[in-house]
Amino acid sequence: MYISRIKLFIFTVCFLFIAGIFGIQTAASATPDPTEQFRPFIAKVTATLADPDLKTLSKREKSRRVISVVRERFDFREMSKRVIGQYWRDLSPSEQDEFESLFTQLLQYVYVDGIDDYSGQEVEFTQQRIKGQRAEVQTLLVDKQKTIPVAYIMTLRGNEWMAYDVIVEGVSLVRNYMEQFREILRKDGYSGLTDQLRKKIVELEQENKVS
């Protein structure tokens, strides 16, 4: 009788232990792996950049095609929100949409700038960090001459990790634009900022046409 009680006790402990492990595993698997989600995405971006058909397209078409792929894992809304900081709350929903559209167009040309430089560089995934609903995936862009560290800062949207910042060689794109936009907003307000954004987009488009 005593032995069977011990057996029952051991069984219960084992059951709880296994259930505990299983529970932890279920909890862990509830958060998707950011690198695993980002790896196929980066492969898709590099495949798009390496596509010989892309070179035959106009600059505008090129950038549109690349940005449509990039949009899959980039949350441009979150990026726009962060880059404009506290001013975001003061904007009307239509102004927010307008800003998001303009800022995305600007980033489109940031990417276009990289298209012509792309010559089969490989992306190595080095490490990742998860902190609550945010994650950082660190990569290395390996070129013949140099290796450039590029990190993606992401937030969890449902089951999908979506990037809202890119850190190239230690410089955050969002932070850098944030500081420039703050100064423009302080001096010329929201309309001044959108004017400058439009001007820059046209400037970059023409610059690309010339090249």
Next chain:
Amino acid sequence: MILRKSCQTFSRYVFVLVLVFCHGISWGQEVDYLDDESYEPSSVSDPLEPVNRFFFNVNDKVYVWVLEPVSTGYSKVLPSDIRQCVSNFFYNLGEPVRAVNCLLQGRVHDAGRTLGRFVINSICGVFGLADPAAHEFKMSPVYASLGETFSVWGVGDGFYLVVPLLGPSTLRDLTGTVGDGFAMTTHTPWNDDVLTTAAAHGVRSVNYTSLHLGEYEDAKSLSFDPYIAFRNGYFQIRAKQFDHTHQ
């Protein structure tokens, strides 16, 4: 010869170590982009903005009219492998000063690694032309400067400065750069006269630019206010350099 002189430099600074143990050490803050605090604006003041903007434009003209064309020509004459060797050579000469700064900051392990790199690269890397320490011994380079040492000792930035020909800095960092420069003169082989020293620095700048052609123009064309973009870039890169938590 270089080794002996670097040992002299080393001993000259050892007494300062005492200071480190007498003062509280404040390590560089961790840069964590997963925290919203990392997105706060930089707190370094820029009271000399008009003067800084003037020198920013001067430096821009020097880059566009002199440095960039010279570096482009230089890059056409020398293949990138050789230019990388030149870059390694200059970097290696700075290792003893970096090791001293590591010690002054209380980073004993990093000081050992930096000195180890110096010895390996000077001997096996033919006077530092190659970097076998990083490639064969997995000893990657470590950042350390006198500006960082001052920061660890609790010295504030002062204010932002754009230095003619040197570029973005702060009062503290510029003092550090000058200090590091003087420390380098104890073991660099070109201190006979001002002209040779200037020529060596010129070659270094041209060589560096030749390995980063187009980057300055790209960054400038994508920014709304290049002055602010480069100022912010300077502080972001520096924060990353001072952060040794993920090494």
